[in-house]
Amino acid sequence: xxxxxxxxxxxxxxxxxxxxxxxxxxxxxxxVIGGAGLVSxxxxxxxxxxxxMAVVADEAASEAPLxxxxxxxxxxxxxxxxxxAPESALGAAVSxxxxxxALLAHPALRGARALLADAPQQAPWLPALRRAGFxxxxxxxxxxxxxxxxxxxxxxxxxxxxxERWAADRLYTNLTPPLVRHxxxxxxxxxxxxxxxxxxxVRGVARxxxxxxxxxxxxxxxxxxxxxxxxxxxxxxxxxxxxxxLYIAVREAQVWxxxxxxxxxxxxxxxxxxxxxxxxxxxxxxxxxxxxTQREAPQPTLFAK
Numbered sequence: 001x002x003x004x005x006x007x008x009x010x011x012x013x014x015x016x017x018x019x020x021x022x023x024x025x026x027x028x029x030x031x032v033i034g035g036a037g038l039v040s041x042x043x044x045x046x047x048x049x050x051x052x053m054a055v056v057a058d059e060a061a062s063e064a065p066l067x068x069x070x071x072x073x074x075x076x077x078x079x080x081x082x083x084x085a086p087e088s089a090l091g092a093a094v095s096x097x098x099x100x101x102a103l104l105a106h107p108a109l110r111g112a113r114a115l116l117a118d119a120p121q122q123a124p125w126l127p128a129l130r131r132a133g134f135x136x137x138x139x140x141x142x143x144x145x146x147x148x149x150x151x152x153x154x155x156x157x158x159x160x161x162x163x164e165r166w167a168a169d170r171l172y173t174n175l176t177p178p179l180v181r182h183x184x185x186x187x188x189x190x191x192x193x194x195x196x197x198x199x200x201x202v203r204g205v206a207r208x209x210x211x212x213x214x215x216x217x218x219x220x221x222x223x224x225x226x227x228x229x230x231x232x233x234x235x236x237x238x239x240x241x242x243x244x245x246l247y248i249a250v251r252e253a254q255v256w257x258x259x260x261x262x263x264x265x266x267x268x269x270x271x272x273x274x275x276x277x278x279x280x281x282x283x284x285x286x287x288x289x290x291x292x293t294q295r296e297a298p299q300p301t302l303f304a305k
Contacts, residue, residue: 032245054108054109070108072110095131117129157234214246
């Protein structure tokens with residue numbers, strides 16, 4: 001008798017505690033800046049679906065039950081897969097489709113148009129994500145910035161005004177592929193958005209978040225700025241707080257920033273694939289039937305036999 005994936009309950013706390021050191025983080029941002037772990041996040045999810053956290057288990061997936069935890073952001077209309085456990089049970093042959101379907105059907109994720117996840121491009125369990133319906137929509141690397149240095153450039157970073165947010169949106173539109181724009185919200189809409197000004201014009205925008213272990217930022221810079229190294233150094237000086245490390249996320253549309261980051265002696269991570277699983281899977285279009293092969297239905301007549 002097969003067992004369908006199910007939401008976890010308070011009786012599953014021993015299972016969560018056993019997996020506390022075996023959880024794989026599928027959010028590269030949370031992995032570097034820190035945050036609530038699997039057990040802490042699951043306790044929030046168990047409290048109520050109104051928290052936007054969903055945690056489910058697939059006990060028929062393998063010898064060890066698979067546990068997945070996702071978080072819904074209603075402002076963005078997106079859900080993010082935060083944790084998958086246990087890591088020891090993940091491989092190329094594991095089936096994640098039932099777990100993914102159970103996450104998307106959870107009441108806490110109602111209204112999310114897609115489920116996002118990050119994975120190293122060489123991860124052995126990446127084919128399992130693809131079989132579960134995930135598709136790569138972008139690639140990126142995280143660069144850890146060195147100790148902050150004094151920035152002496154023509155531009156500066158600051159909190160944007162209303163008109164500067166509009167200019168930042170236009171810059172983001174020009175620098176970002178349509179699929180990414182359709183899936184992810186513009187950075188200027190985030191409350192933590194900052195803009196880069198050069199000669200009084202908006203030439204860059206960045207979104208950042210801070211956690212207990214570090215600071216994460218993803219910038220979009222105009223390729224024609226005068227001094228990209230100085231702009232990145234100024235961003236590091238603007239965002240760095242205390243001794244926390246700063247990580248710069250560089251996506252493939254801004255891959256030219258890797259050259260300036262290398263000159264700044266930043267350390268790169270392994271390439272990451274950004275994946276999305278749409279809540280409603282697109283259906284293949286029906287094949288058109290040639291007109292010559294179509295048969296008209298017999299029309300009723302007044303003198304039908």
